[in-house]
Amino acid sequence: QKEVEQDPGPLSVPEGAIVSLNCTYSNSAFQYFMWYRQYSRKGPELLMYTYSSGNKEDGRFTAQVDKSSKYISLFIRDSQPSDSATYLCAMSAGTGGFKTIFGAGTRLFVKA
Amino acid sequence: DAGITQSPRYKITETGRQVTLMCHQTWSHSYMFWYRQDLGHGLRLIYYSAAADITDKGEVPDGYVVSRSKTENFPLTLESATRSQTSVYFCASRETSAEEQYFGPGTRLTVT
Numbered sequence: 001q002k003e004v005e006q007d008p009g010p011l012s013v014p015e016g017a018i019v020s021l022n023c024t025y026s027n028s029a030f031q032y033f034m035w036y037r038q039y040s041r042k043g044p045e046l047l048m049y050t051y052s053s054g055n056k057e058d059g060r061f062t063a064q065v066d067k068s069s070k071y072i073s074l075f076i077r078d079s080q081p082s083d084s085a086t087y088l089c090a091m092s093a094g095t096g097g098f099k100t101i102f103g104a105g106t107r108l109f110v111k112a
Numbered sequence: 113d114a115g116i117t118q119s120p121r122y123k124i125t126e127t128g129r130q131v132t133l134m135c136h137q138t139w140s141h142s143y144m145f146w147y148r149q150d151l152g153h154g155l156r157l158i159y160y161s162a163a164a165d166i167t168d169k170g171e172v173p174d175g176y177v178v179s180r181s182k183t184e185n186f187p188l189t190l191e192s193a194t195r196s197q198t199s200v201y202f203c204a205s206r207e208t209s210a211e212e213q214y215f216g217p218g219t220r221l222t223v224t
Binding site (some may be wrong): 006032034036041042043044045046047083090092098100102103104105112 | 152153154155157200202211212213214215216217220
C-alpha cells in the first residue's frame with residue numbers, strides 16, 4: 001500500500017462547478033499538507049499549504065485536513081477552464097527531515 | 113532571473129552516454145532535491161541535499177550521481193544513460209525551516 005493514495009482521474013466538470021479533490025494517507029506522523037498544481041509540461045507550483053488539521057481558504061480554493069480519518073481535500077469553487085491541470089497532494093512529517101511524499105496527481109478538466 | 117531554473121529543458125541522448133542536468137536557484141535555499149516524474153509513479157525522489165557538500169540518496173538513486181559544491185547549484189548526472197531513465201526530471205528547493213518545496217520547470221529527457 002502506498003503511503004499516499006490519490007485518484008488519478010481524469011475528472012471532468014463544467015465551468016462553474018465545485019470541484020473536490022482528495023487524498024488519503026497511512027502515516028499518522030504527517031503534519032504538513034500541501035497541494036500543488038501542475039499545468040501540462042510545467043513544474044508543480046505550490047497552491048495551498050496547511051499544518052495539522054482544519055481548513056484553510058485562499059480565494060476560490062479551500063484545503064481541508066482531517067487527521068483522524070487521514071484524509072485531505074482541496075475544494076475549488078466556481079471552477080474555470082484555467083483550473084484545468086493536474087493537482088498533486090503532498091505531505092510530510094516535518095522535524096527537518098527530507099521526506100515529502102507526493103500523490104500521483106489527479107487530472108482535472110474544466111469545460112467551458 | 114529569480115527562482116529556480118533547469119537546463120536543458122529538452123534532451124535526447126543515446127544509451128550509454130553520460131548526461132548532466134543542471135539546476136540553479138537564486139533563493140539561497142539550503143535544501144535541494146531531484147525528482148523524476150513518470151506516468152503511474154508520480155514524483156519520486158532521486159537525491160537530495162541539505163547544504164553544500166551534503167547529499168543523500170532518495171527513493172530511486174541507482175544510475176545517478178549528484179554534487180553540490182555551491183549552495184545555488186545542484187547538478188544531476190546520469191553516468192551511463194539507460195532507456196529506463198527516460199523521464200521528466202524536476203529540481204526543487206526549500207528553506208531549512210519550511211516544508212513547502214518550489215519546483216523548476218523540468219527537463220524532459222529521452223534516452224534512445
